[in-house]
Amino acid sequence: MRPSGAPFRGEQVSSDGDLLHVVTNDNISDGRKRFGRAIIWGTAALTLVVAAMQTMQATGNADFGFANWRPTLYAFCTWAVALCWGQVLIRGEHGKRTLFVLPAAIFVAALTIFPLLFGLLIAFSDWNLSSPTGRQFNGLDNIRQMWTDPFYWNALWNMVLYSVVIIVEYAIAFGLALLLNAQIRARKFFRVAFLLPLMLSPVAVSWMIGKSMLEARYGPLSRLARFFGVDNPSFFGSPEIARATIMVMDAWTYIPFMMIMILAGLQAIPKELNEAAKVDGANGWRNFWEVTFPLMLPVSITAILIRIIFKLKLADVVINVTAGGPGGATDTVTSFIFREYRERSNVGYGTLLAFVYLVIIVIAMTILMKLADRWMRPRT
Amino acid sequence: MKVGAYEVIKARMSRRRMLQGATALGAVAALGGPLSIRPAMAASHGGNVRAEILKIPGVGAGSPTDADWQKVGEMCLEATKANVAEGEFAGVELTFMGLNNQNLHNFLFRGFLKPWEAYTGAKINWIDLAQADYNARLQQSIATGTVDFDILEMGAPFEGDTAGKGLLDPMPDWVAAQIDADDLVGYLKPPVGTWDGKQYRVTIDGDCHTFAYRTDYFGEGAIGGAEVPKTWQQVNAVTKALVGQTDPLTGQPAHGYLDPLKGWGGFGMYFIANRAAAYVKHPDDPAWLFDPDTMKPRVNNPGWVQAIQDVMDLIATEGAYPADQINADPGTTGFSQFLAGTGSMLMWWGDIGSSARTSDTSVVGDVVGFGINPASERRYNSAAGAWEETMNEAPLMAYIGWGIYVTSRVSGDEKKRKAAWSAAAHLGGKDLSLWTAAYPSGFQPYRNSHFDYAEWEAAGYDRAFVEDYLGSNADSYNHPNAAIEPRIPGIFQYYSVAEDELSKGFAGQYASAQETADAIAAAWEKITDQIGRDSQIALYKASLGM
Numbered sequence: 001m002r003p004s005g006a007p008f009r010g011e012q013v014s015s016d017g018d019l020l021h022v023v024t025n026d027n028i029s030d031g032r033k034r035f036g037r038a039i040i041w042g043t044a045a046l047t048l049v050v051a052a053m054q055t056m057q058a059t060g061n062a063d064f065g066f067a068n069w070r071p072t073l074y075a076f077c078t079w080a081v082a083l084c085w086g087q088v089l090i091r092g093e094h095g096k097r098t099l100f101v102l103p104a105a106i107f108v109a110a111l112t113i114f115p116l117l118f119g120l121l122i123a124f125s126d127w128n129l130s131s132p133t134g135r136q137f138n139g140l141d142n143i144r145q146m147w148t149d150p151f152y153w154n155a156l157w158n159m160v161l162y163s164v165v166i167i168v169e170y171a172i173a174f175g176l177a178l179l180l181n182a183q184i185r186a187r188k189f190f191r192v193a194f195l196l197p198l199m200l201s202p203v204a205v206s207w208m209i210g211k212s213m214l215e216a217r218y219g220p221l222s223r224l225a226r227f228f229g230v231d232n233p234s235f236f237g238s239p240e241i242a243r244a245t246i247m248v249m250d251a252w253t254y255i256p257f258m259m260i261m262i263l264a265g266l267q268a269i270p271k272e273l274n275e276a277a278k279v280d281g282a283n284g285w286r287n288f289w290e291v292t293f294p295l296m297l298p299v300s301i302t303a304i305l306i307r308i309i310f311k312l313k314l315a316d317v318v319i320n321v322t323a324g325g326p327g328g329a330t331d332t333v334t335s336f337i338f339r340e341y342r343e344r345s346n347v348g349y350g351t352l353l354a355f356v357y358l359v360i361i362v363i364a365m366t367i368l369m370k371l372a373d374r375w376m377r378p379r380t
Numbered sequence: 381m382k383v384g385a386y387e388v389i390k391a392r393m394s395r396r397r398m399l400q401g402a403t404a405l406g407a408v409a410a411l412g413g414p415l416s417i418r419p420a421m422a423a424s425h426g427g428n429v430r431a432e433i434l435k436i437p438g439v440g441a442g443s444p445t446d447a448d449w450q451k452v453g454e455m456c457l458e459a460t461k462a463n464v465a466e467g468e469f470a471g472v473e474l475t476f477m478g479l480n481n482q483n484l485h486n487f488l489f490r491g492f493l494k495p496w497e498a499y500t501g502a503k504i505n506w507i508d509l510a511q512a513d514y515n516a517r518l519q520q521s522i523a524t525g526t527v528d529f530d531i532l533e534m535g536a537p538f539e540g541d542t543a544g545k546g547l548l549d550p551m552p553d554w555v556a557a558q559i560d561a562d563d564l565v566g567y568l569k570p571p572v573g574t575w576d577g578k579q580y581r582v583t584i585d586g587d588c589h590t591f592a593y594r595t596d597y598f599g600e601g602a603i604g605g606a607e608v609p610k611t612w613q614q615v616n617a618v619t620k621a622l623v624g625q626t627d628p629l630t631g632q633p634a635h636g637y638l639d640p641l642k643g644w645g646g647f648g649m650y651f652i653a654n655r656a657a658a659y660v661k662h663p664d665d666p667a668w669l670f671d672p673d674t675m676k677p678r679v680n681n682p683g684w685v686q687a688i689q690d691v692m693d694l695i696a697t698e699g700a701y702p703a704d705q706i707n708a709d710p711g712t713t714g715f716s717q718f719l720a721g722t723g724s725m726l727m728w729w730g731d732i733g734s735s736a737r738t739s740d741t742s743v744v745g746d747v748v749g750f751g752i753n754p755a756s757e758r759r760y761n762s763a764a765g766a767w768e769e770t771m772n773e774a775p776l777m778a779y780i781g782w783g784i785y786v787t788s789r790v791s792g793d794e795k796k797r798k799a800a801w802s803a804a805a806h807l808g809g810k811d812l813s814l815w816t817a818a819y820p821s822g823f824q825p826y827r828n829s830h831f832d833y834a835e836w837e838a839a840g841y842d843r844a845f846v847e848d849y850l851g852s853n854a855d856s857y858n859h860p861n862a863a864i865e866p867r868i869p870g871i872f873q874y875y876s877v878a879e880d881e882l883s884k885g886f887a888g889q890y891a892s893a894q895e896t897a898d899a900i901a902a903a904w905e906k907i908t909d910q911i912g913r914d915s916q917i918a919l920y921k922a923s924l925g926m
Binding site: 126127128129130131132133134151211215216217218222232233234235236237238239242321322323324325326327328329339342343344345346347 | 516519520522523540541544545632641642643644645646702703704706707709716717720722869870872873876877879880883884885886887888889907910911912915
């Protein structure tokens with residue numbers, strides 16, 4: 001490696017600036033800088049002009065003969081290239097360093113900001129694909145509709161119920177993890193066996209479990225229930241039972257996920273701690289409650305938070321097994337949006353519901369993470 | 381023919397019957413003149429092409445292949461040749477969008493059209509879609525103005541979304557003549573396929589719901605009574621009376637009619653509509669879901685409410701339905717319940733009758749009979765706002781059937797337009813349609829000429845079965861009071877939201893059938909307002925030919 005500040009042959013030595021990181025001596029002429037700024041601003045102006053022309057055409061104010069929106073895309077790409085190139089022209093090696101990040105930043109921004117803006121535009125529109133008038137901006141009408149939509153609130157309430165059950169799932173997962181962490185026979189076999197439900201597609205679970213094993217007359221679980229004296233076993237017959245069945249099916253699929261996370265956490269706890277507690281006279285319960293559980297809090301909180309995120313996306317099992325019924329008892333926000341968007345082509349309203357749900361999730365998760373942060377502080 | 385139906389008939393073929401059929405065919409061919417396998421000759425010798433194509437590949441001789449489809453396509457080219465000169469469409473390229481369900485639909489069309497391409501010189505590019513993707517692709521193409529196909533396979537319910545928006549090209553008169561449009565069964569004639577008096581559709585399929593029942597439940601001394609129920613009132617009475625009885629076939633508890641109580645992506649609406657049609661489809665009025673002058677829903681009128689109430693009555697009767705019926709969609713009632721020996725009465729498309737005899741899980745193959753949609757002992761007259769104590773039959777033409785349409789992309793280029801219509805006419809040709817009716821194609825019979833049972837018998841089919849199975853379809857198709865759904869934009873949106881409200885009603889979340897129906901009506905009003913009431917009224921009227 002060349003020592004910092006050591007000059008290349010034929011180059012002027014600069015004694016100013018960041019000599020630790022900048023290894024090239026840049027003597028950038030004013031003309032080069034001007035050219036750099038010119039291409040950046042020039043292409044930016046081009047992009048704006050093309051976008052404006054296309055917008056005018058799209059709104060019917062002018063006709064420039066554009067067949068699609070590609071000219072704007074191409075202009076934007078030109079600007080992105082010019083912006084990167086301009087960095088090097090204007091700032092020399094500093095500009096080159098920027099290039100490590102800038103293209104990726106532009107790419108990510110293009111793929112998030114534009115769709116987000118477009119999504120917002122749709123969310124505040126009356127856009128039913130069957131309507132001859134196409135998309136119409138309708139202000140806050142969709143929010144008002146959402147406010148009075150019993151199906152959406154019902155689905156949101158269901159999500160609260162579904163999420164609360166995660167505590168039970170967590171307890172079961174913790175118990176299983178403790179078992180698998182203990183010195184039991186065939187431990188490796190059980191670890192793999194317990195993970196199997198997680199490997200199944202939710203759609204497969206829907207059909208194999210929901211539609212076949214739980215089938216009211218011929219399903220093996222129904223036969224088992226009859227064997228135990230239940231006359232007419234019904235797993236989806238009443239709202240409460242149907243909701244509970246969906247909860248159990250989803251829990252069966254995802255408990256292994258929490259279990260494996262907790263198991264990994266358990267295995268990371270130094271054995272000496274438990275042994276020291278034992279020496280100090282702690283019994284099994286106190287050992288768990290005072291040593292293991294507090295040490296597992298960070299892992300537990302992480303597992304629960306990720307599980308909540310998974311749970312909030314619950315849709316496939318519901319769509320396949322109950323279609324949200326009976327009477328919306330098992331409906332989830334996602335399955336309701338699916339019906340609104342796909343079956344009813346209600347693109348504007350469906351998009352708004354999705355946006356609102358996203359905002360609710362972001363707020364709820366932020367609060368939960370703050371609370372979790374507080375809980376995870378070491379107890380003193 | 382639907383694949384299942386073909387399997388049934390194939391299963392019922394015996395070698396003896398096959399030989400009988402072959403002999404009969406030979407005799408028919410001999411009467412008509414020298415038999416030749418060359419299609420042009422066959423066609424030019426006394427119209428034997430119909431008998432000839434039914435021999436490809438031969439009933440019970442395995443599933444047809446692409447070579448068979450091409451052969452049939454070539455043998456049925458005579459009608460095209462009468463209107464198009466050889467090589468007339470050289471240089472024309474067309475894009476065809478259709479389905480690829482069960483490797484049928486577009487797969488057959490490719491084979492049928494290959495000889496047509498060779499003769500006319502046109503080239504066809506294909507867009508194959510799965511059923512699940514079809515609606516979304518079509519709707520998005522329409523909404524975003526990116527219709528990129530010239531020929532379209534489409535169900536009639538979408539005519540409102542396409543013809544209503546000027547996206548389709550009107551059918552030239554020569555096409556109607558070439559396909560012999562007069563041969564279509566009653567309900568497929570105008571106004572179906574037309575908008576504002578213009579014809580847009582080459583029909584290639586028919587659809588209707590028929591009544592399937594267990595023959596071992598009915599008859600002298602049978603648990604369901606001596607007679608098969610003929611009205612919905614009787615259906616409900618028998619269903620209630622069967623509570624506590626034992627199924628004669630399975631030994632499990634007996635059940636009567638199987639209502640699907642769970643939605644099915646909008647398609648579940650057809651099943652409550654079967655009941656309602658008998659109450660509300662008045663012979664003097666083609667409309668029965670909406671008032672055509674105002675688009676005010678009729679779904680909460682006393683007739684519809686009675687239909688919903690009938691279902692609620694059975695829900696309230698413990699044991700009338702199998703356990704978990706609230707979670708049974710039409711697929712469940714048809715395939716998991718009826719075919720598995722649960723329940724004794726069902727409304728469904730033709731598939732259920734055919735699957736009854738071929739499906740591995742079916743136990744009712746030998747005890748199934750068919751009929752048309754039960755009647756009602758009284759009907760509601762929307763115009764008068766009163767019940768009439770008159771027996772009313774109204775079979776439901778659920779989904780109406782597939783057709784071939786030409787988009788307005790070709791309207792400006794006469795050569796291309798003629799080519800597109802010629803291709804459509806070839807697929808909807810009278811002779812070719814006999815083959816699609818008789819062999820696995822995804823399509824049901826839809827012409828009066830398809831119900832000439834002698835042709836089927838000559839080809840080697842079991843006449844008794846064909847008459848039983850197809851007879852119920854024919855009776856429904858040609859019924860003077862057939863209930864045909866509105867071909868307006870977004871019709872499945874109305875169905876979908878109705879399913880949601882019905883689900884709440886059936887789960888007891890609404891106080892009554894009337895309240896449930898009112899909730900549906902309110903939701904329908906919202907959809908109508910969103911899509912545009914005036915345009916919906918205009919399109920509805922256009923679809924009714926008013």
